[in-house]
Amino acid sequence: MNQTADSVVDQIEHEHSHHGPRKGPLRWLLTVNHKDVGTMYLVLALVALLVGGVMALVIRAELFQPGLQLTQPQFFNSLTTMHGLTMIFLAIMPGLTGLANWMVPLQVGADDMYWPRVNNWAFWMLPPAAIMLWIGFFMPQGAPGGGWTLYAPLSSTYAPPSIDWVIMAIHIMGISSILGALNIILTILKMRAKGMRLWDMPLFTWTWLITGFLLLLAMPTLAIAVTMLLTDRHLGTAFFDATNGGDPVLFQHIFWFFGHPEVYIMILPAFGVVSEIVPAFSRKPLFGRTSMIWAVIAITFLSAIVWAHHMFTVGLPVEAQVLFMYTTMLIAIPTGIKIFNWVATMWRGSMTFEAPMLWALAFIFLFTIGGFSGLMLADVPADYQYHDTYFVVAHLHYVVVTGSLFAIIAGVYYWLPKWTGHMYNEKLSQWHFWLSAISVNVTFFPMHFAGLAGMPRRIPDYPLQFMDFNMISTVGAFVFGFSQLLFIWLVIQTIRGGKKAGDRPWDGAKGLEWTLSSPPPYHTFTEPPSRQTIHEEGPHGYH
Amino acid sequence: MIWKKLLLALTTLSTAVIAAAQEEPSAFNMTRGVTEISRDAYDMHMLLFWICVAIGVGVFGVMTWSLIRHRRSRGAKAAKFSENTVVEVVWTVIPVLILVGVAVPATALLLKTNAESPNPDVVVDVHGSQWKWEYVYPDEGISFFSNLSSASRDASQLGAKESPADAPNYLLDVDNPLVVPAGKDVRLRITSDDVIHAWWVPQLGFKKDAVPGQFNNIDVHIGEPGTYRGQCAELCGSGHAYMPVVVEAVSPEAYTEWVAQQKQAAAQEAEKASAPYSREVAMSQGKKVYESACASCHQSNGQGIEGTFPALEGGEITTGPVEGHLNIVIHGSEKNPVMQAYGDQLSDREIAAVVTYERNAWSNDTGDLVTPEAVEAAR
Structure with missing residues (x-):
């Protein structure tokens, strides 16, 4: 690293807190330690998961039976909108960033992130952004109800005043994401321990490296889209206002040019987590390591040229529909390769089924189901029927909940012994897993049927023939929601105490993080790991 | 598992x-x-x-x-x-x-x-608007609004006494369905007057977004007569669940007859609309306009929906000065864009009638008779 102003400050900071964290309540506000920042991201993600989860449960309660029992339609729409924004920007993304903050420096043998203070700043932007996002519920006319996709003109000229706060919140969250992404990219590229080749990096770090670049592409695009909404609302522009010569479809093009990469921003690091866990509990090297990395790179490129598959019904020229159908179908190939590789990693392994592995296995099964419905949705003539129905709701939740969220939970179980120095309660974790895995399917599987039978999404009330599936979904959702309280209890229990975890609690786990003590000292890798250690913990260490 | x-x-x-x-x-x-x-x-x-x-x-x-x-x-x-x-x-x-x-x-x-057929037999323009569909037959000079049926609307209110189970085809029933001839090529030209909607009948096999500023065309050829039901599929605001699509495919003969009836009814309407303007005429014409343009938010009983759509019965505007009332109907609400500017959609006489109606219906008792001239002046 060059002797930049930053690094000088780093060193001073470093010497000051050499013996451990700052004492007192200011520790968390002022910390520049990647482990502290990682912890804060994870706590924020958990809080947002609860807030967004409560919104989801109110939605499900309203949909338990036909007619309106709990909410007015406008409030219901606010709930669906805020549920989506909260889960994406404040639960899943910070959850994955939290894992990255904790693990990327440990996996590449760096002593911290490249920009420790920027790291602190990137995190502390999020709580105010969260408040700005949620404050709409307490404003006149309530929170925006135009959907998390913020389509114009419903979310521009037709939106309540709170939309301006949401737009500003999105800007702040976007800046936070960009800074976080830059920081992770630079940590990996500039601070990687000498002797660790790029191709030998752990898969979690690899996926985050690529995700970082994807964030740099996607977040500015979102910023552009919401800024145009804002100027349409307040500065007299008419980008999306058809009555003044604008085009509402333009918004969708810009939004989904962000939105589709965003989907992969939420899933690629999840792929990384699963690619760490499956070999560890199969006690076998990851199958097709190089093709795994190339698959992620291929998915990243494709993700930037499939956006219009969200827009097959807006009246695109038929040639464009054909093109986007083809590019979308292509994504199935690298995604398929990843799934086949995981299965081949398990093949002739020596498997055990501790909590991290269970969650990773559920990820593979259920994410694949989400992939299947994705393949079906890619097919335009059939999509004319699927589009904007509960079939899509089922698809996206299989990908985000049983995909991204399950991988985050798997990662937390996998690394929690390292973070806390304690083993979690395995028995309770099995309860948590089985309750969640069953109820999540009870919640989301019936949505496929409801959608195929013709139920549109984002409606507070529905015709009678959809009642049975909705009742089942609601029951599942409540079980799934309350099962997560077990998880919170489990994490708290593990932080407070429990069986001592060894340096390498999982005998099949590889990676530099497992050479450290559990919990690791506040400052790690102040001495870079040796080439020997890097080799032994790398992909060639199995032989 | x-x-x-x-x-x-x-x-x-x-x-x-x-x-x-x-x-x-x-x-x-x-x-x-x-x-x-x-x-x-x-x-x-x-x-x-x-x-x-x-x-x-x-x-x-x-x-x-x-x-x-x-x-x-x-x-x-x-x-x-x-x-x-x-x-x-x-x-x-x-x-x-x-x-x-x-x-x-x-x-x-x-x-x-x-693919679009070179010579469709029937053309229908489909306009989505918050929260109803308008069907225009440009070749026949017919047009009408298609609103959620009142039975469904009543049963769909928060805390309604009526049960959804008692409303026929709950949320899938309208007052005026789209009527098309079976066995013919029907061209639908779908657009929107406000936000984006999507016109969808599952049994017809497609959905098309209704986007303001553009027409999305699709040709439909329904083989058998029958009634086919669907819903708006693109989130369009608080009434999104309450703007169903009902298509009635009838035999070509029945269709010709229906067109003739509609034309006749339209002629009668026109005659009524040109009848001398009086309180009685205004109230009856106003009620009709109210049901098609206002009732989906403010409700037939004028009670609105608490917290979302203000009640017109005893309302500040509907019982206050006439100027304020005309202003919000003609120019829409500045605070809440859901209250559209009806000046573009309704004639002077229709606005005069509906404002007269709102000021004297239910327990409102202003005694005002608003004239088309007053509307013209307020535009």
Whole structure:
């Protein structure tokens, strides 16, 4: 690293807190330690998961039976909108960033992130952004109800005043994401321990490296889209206002040019987590390591040229529909390769089924189901029927909940012994897993049927023939929601105490993080790991 | 767990296949519908479904085998291999072939679905607006609004006394359905007057977004007479669930008769509208306008919806100065864009009538008679 102003400050900071964290309540506000920042991201993600989860449960309660029992339609729409924004920007993304903050420096043998203070700043932007996002519920006319996709003109000229706060919140969250992404990219590229080749990096770090670049592409695009909404609302522009010569479809093009990469921003690091866990509990090297990395790179490129598959019904020229159908179908190939590789990693392994592995296995099964419905949705003539129905709701939740969220939970179980120095309660974790895995399917599987039978999404009330599936979904959702309280209890229990975890609690786990003590000292890798250690913990260490 | 689920899905779906063969909307699966487009979409859907099942059986089968056989508790020792070029090439090439196999028919179908016939027999312009559909037959000079039926509307209120179960075709019933001739090519030109909506009847096999500023065309050819129901499919605000689509396909003879009736009714309307303006005429014309333009938010009983749509009975504006009342109807609300500017949509006389109605209906008793001249002056 060059002797930049930053690094000088780093060193001073470093010497000051050499013996451990700052004492007192200011520790968390002022910390520049990647482990502290990682912890804060994870706590924020958990809080947002609860807030967004409560919104989801109110939605499900309203949909338990036909007619309106709990909410007015406008409030219901606010709930669906805020549920989506909260889960994406404040639960899943910070959850994955939290894992990255904790693990990327440990996996590449760096002593911290490249920009420790920027790291602190990137995190502390999020709580105010969260408040700005949620404050709409307490404003006149309530929170925006135009959907998390913020389509114009419903979310521009037709939106309540709170939309301006949401737009500003999105800007702040976007800046936070960009800074976080830059920081992770630079940590990996500039601070990687000498002797660790790029191709030998752990898969979690690899996926985050690529995700970082994807964030740099996607977040500015979102910023552009919401800024145009804002100027349409307040500065007299008419980008999306058809009555003044604008085009509402333009918004969708810009939004989904962000939105589709965003989907992969939420899933690629999840792929990384699963690619760490499956070999560890199969006690076998990851199958097709190089093709795994190339698959992620291929998915990243494709993700930037499939956006219009969200827009097959807006009246695109038929040639464009054909093109986007083809590019979308292509994504199935690298995604398929990843799934086949995981299965081949398990093949002739020596498997055990501790909590991290269970969650990773559920990820593979259920994410694949989400992939299947994705393949079906890619097919335009059939999509004319699927589009904007509960079939899509089922698809996206299989990908985000049983995909991204399950991988985050798997990662937390996998690394929690390292973070806390304690083993979690395995028995309770099995309860948590089985309750969640069953109820999540009870919640989301019936949505496929409801959608195929013709139920549109984002409606507070529905015709009678959809009642049975909705009742089942609601029951599942409540079980799934309350099962997560077990998880919170489990994490708290593990932080407070429990069986001592060894340096390498999982005998099949590889990676530099497992050479450290559990919990690791506040400052790690102040001495870079040796080439020997890097080799032994790398992909060639199995032989 | 997964296997049971898959089995369950398979059984339910095969039941659904049988149900769908009767062309009724299925309770589980995509409907086969009543047009060529919908039957093609259904066939495509089932093809994709079975492909996914086949891949799923393969992948999950191998995985489950591993989970059972290659576990440490059975004494499995881990192998060391981590690559196999042949296998990797095979599982890259096979998906490519499957995708090509799917893409070819999908492309053909996509082109077919979007093809427009050179000479449609009937053209209908479909306008989405918050929260109703307007159907305009430009060649016949007919146009009308299609609102959610009052039985559904009453039962759909928060805390309603009526049960949704008692409303016929709950949320799928309208006052005036779209009427088209069966066995003919009908061109729908779909657009919107405010936000984006989507016009969807599952049995017709497609949905099209209603986008302000553009017309999205689609040709529909319904083989058999019948009533087909659907809903708006694009989130369009608080009334999104309450703007169903009902299509009545009738025999060409019945269609001709219906057109004649509509024209006659329109002529009578025009006559009434040109009748001398009086309190009585204003109240009856105003009630009609109210039901088609205002009732979906403010409700037939003028009570509105608490917290969302203000009550007009005893309302500040409807019982206050006439100028304020005219202003909000003509120019819309500055605070809340959901209250549209009806000056563009209604004539002077219609606005005069509806404002007169609102000021004297229910328990409102201003005694005002608003004249078309007053509306013109307020524009």
